[in-house]
Amino acid sequence: MTTTATKATATKYISWITLALMTTSSVASLRAAPTMAVYGLACVFLYLIPALLFLLPTAFVAAELASGWSGGVYKWVGEGISKQMGFLAVWCQFAMTIFYYPSLLAYVASTFAYIINPALAANGVYVAIVIITIYWAAVFVSAQGTKTVAGLSSMGLIIGTLVPGALLVALGLVFLAQGNPSAAPMDSAHLLPAWTGIASLVLIVNNFLSYAGMEMNAVHVSSLKNPGKEYPKAMLLAVILVLTIFIVPAVVISWVVPSKNLSLTAGVMQAFDGFFQHFGIGFLTPILGVMLVAAALGGMLTWLTGPSKGLLIIGRNEGYLPPILTRVNKHGVQQNMMVAQGVVTTLLALLYAFIPDVSSAYWILSVITTQVYLIMYVLMFIAAIRLRRNDPGHPRGYRAPALIALCGLGTASSVAAFLIGFVPPSQYGSGNALSYVLIIGLGMGIVGLLIPYLFLRFRKPGWKSATPQEALS
Secondary structure, X not given: OHHHHHHHHHHOOOOHHHHHHHHHHHHOOOOOXXXXXXXXXXXXXXXXXXXXXXXXXXXXXXXXXXXXOOOXXXXXXXXXXXXXXXHHHHHHHHHHHHXXXXXXXXXXXXHHHHHHOHHHHHOHHXXXXXXXXXXXXXXXXXXXXXXXHHHHHHOHHHHHHHHHHHHHHHHHHHHHHOOOOOOOOOOHHHOOOOOOOHHHHOOHHHHHHHHOOHHHHHHHHHHOOOHHHHHHHXXXXXXXXXXXXXXXXXXXXXXXXXXXXXXXXXHHHHHHHHHHHHOOOOOHHHHHHHHHHHHHHHHHHHHHHHHHHHHHHHHHHHOOOOHHHHOOOOOOOOHHHHHHHHHHHHHHHOHHHHOOOHHHHHHHHHHHHHHHHHHHHHHHHHHHHXXXXXXXXXXXXXXXXXXXXXXXXXXXXXXXXXXXXXXXXXXHOOOOHHHHHHHXXXXXXXXXXXXXXXXHHHOOHHHOOOOOHHXXX
């Protein structure tokens, strides 16, 4: 009996390497590479800064919270600040996906365009149609309660990131070894971005969202045999892998695609197509396109029900959301919530049809996504400080070193990134700066602040209800 119990206990542990790979898989992808490739060698600097200022504080602070309080960001902020602020935090975690899906599917549309007709990558109407079609198809699949997406998402890191990334680097090295000049300067004088005003550095704000998500895997810290020693090692390995996946492909893309010709949505395929055409193997372009599309869709299906399920449970148990949104179908899936989200996603997708420059629409949605998500991070850092001060004796499986300093750094970085997000980037072109600020401000204010306030302001006692067991599985 004792032997069986011991074995059962032993099986719950995971290795720190496994946790590092899980974290890498959930955070890193090739999708962000074109955004920083426009800076050439300077992208190394622009990736390292947010990693030090945001990635590390987020990882270590979330680890302590997850090891002491189960239930995710709502529980952390709810215990540390208030239940209302906890609802705001989890709402922002959910709401950011409203803007995340159009930008993700714009990348899918532009990548898929290289399979059928590369000229479509810059066609706003085409991009809008693809976004709307794929999103609603994903809602239909997810509403069936299917588990078939798990295999696709778990293979995404290998199929859609590591293999294409390694191939991209290999081709880039051969390209330079043949004596071909790099499209971007690769000398020491270009290690730092050229200063042409604050707009020249605005793209760094997108990198904060690139690193977002580290807090989700912190829930596994209790599954480590020795969290105090193993978690820092896991995070160090994850940070190295994430930085490698983000930085190296971006630099390689800058070798072959001039920054002035680089599309923020289709830059990865531009680089692959350029390499393949150079080496006379253009027939591989569609194959790589399919791999990248499959990985992105797998990630989307995984994210589609996750954040909304957390909001579903809180909405029902605390009565923060009306019953029409928290109703589940026979499979226990929050179908109505996904449909409501889909209506907004459809409206946002139409931006691509009406904004002439597809890259501008992509960038606007990416910034709004970041703004909304940063609200959650500020609340998380504040909650961590309050919990350490007000409840220092609470059992924690892991205690972050210099927590106050980490939270201060993370909060300052989040606020700075939030403010920088209102500055139009140079890639925004000749668009009106005031209209840009209004679009970002309204998008963030309405979705991230006004809507949750209205839910809290007008909630009724009858909104409370028990969560069906099938929705918890």
